Amino acid sequence: MSRDREPMRLVFVHSLREVNPEVFLMNSLKYRGTGIIRQQDKTIFFEKRDSGKVPVLCFHRIGDDPKYELSVNRTHHLMAYLAQNRYYPLSDEDFAKGNFSLVPSGLKPFVIGADDGTRGQIIWSDKTLDEIAQGYEHINPELDPNCLGAIFSRYFPAVNGHYNLTFYVSFDAVPFRQTGGIAHSGFPYRDLPVVGEKFRYVEQNFYLGHHTVTHTYLGDQTPEILVEEIQEAEVIFSNYLHHSLNLRTMAYPYGLAELKPGAEQVFQSASEKGIFPDFAYDLDGELSVLPWNRRFQPFRISRVSVQNRSFDDLLKLLKRREVYTSRRTILLYSRTKNMNIDSYNLTIGGDDIVYVYIP
Secondary structure: OOOOOOOOEEEEEOOOOOOOHHHHHHHHHOOOOEEEEEEOOEEEEEEOOOOOEEOEEEEOEEOOOOOOEEOHHHHHHHHHHHHHOOEEEOOHHHHHHOOOOOOOOOOEEEEEEEEEOOOOOOOEOHHHHHHHHOOOOOOOOOEOOOOHHHHHHHHOOOEOOEOOOEEEEOOOOOHHHOOOOOOOOOOOOOOOHHHHHHHHHHHHHOEEEEOOOOOOOHHHOOHHHHHHHHHHHHHHHHHHHOOOOOOOEEEOOOOOOOOOOOHHHHHHHHHHOOOOOOEEEOOOOOOEEOOOOOOOOOOOEOOEEOOHHHHHHHHHHHOOOOEOOOOEEEEEEOOOOOOOHHHHOOOOOOOOEEEEEOO
16 A cells, blocks of 8 residues: 555566566556656656646636636635546646656646735734744744645645645735735835745745746846846845745746747756746646647746636636646565565555566
């Protein structure tokens, strides 16, 4: 059984000395393209076929307005639908890099992010706000049960210590919209204790991504200005967290109508210098092609807005036959059948088959 009490298929194999077990599996899997992740005591093979698309979901606020908001009830409905219909969250960076090794076989990868750092995403309970206002140190923060972070973590497990949900934060307003009753100096909203606590919490439990400082539409500025904004945002994040971050993903404010001539070259050059993310997410209402597909563009990855007015259309989109289904195979190395599967730090589920090689 897996750690979640799911049935697990273990196949013990003894290979001839002259036969490498990885080669043996590669020849038998017949995947249409194969990705391989090797670690000291395990190898994970995952299929890299070109056909299929992946939903990349963009939240904004929790609420009842038709545009840019999704009600609490519908947020629960969506998470339950995804979990019950064999969807599995993949981090935005792992998806863009093409690392599908963490998605159990037979499940459908999806990516989820929340733009702006706005209200309803990460909200402290009243108890936690009181502790921060009184200057308590080493608090154990509690989330409001109706915020996005709390709801998501009820339906999906943490993977390697993090929930695969990214918060893309801008600094044109107070990030996450709670001040804890403390006055602030205005744009770009630095030095707020409650914000620092939230950034630390998100860094430890979820993921952070860029959304610029001013939340300005890219069509109204040059790509060079956007690179400068990302560098300024890095400084603000670092001041809050007391260490550098070098975040590798971002989401364009308002989406992206088109990239100006030469913009991708500017972004690519800045990315190679480590001063700009490697991947940028759009908001065009489309499913994303796979990262190893020749049509994949790392600086304009498709996303779908999650909001009340188009909620039924979103559910229809998630039912489309072209949604990609993962296939992977796991090879573990052991000296005995008396092994502790948890020691391999795997999230196993779906239709996973685990081969255990004993020399």
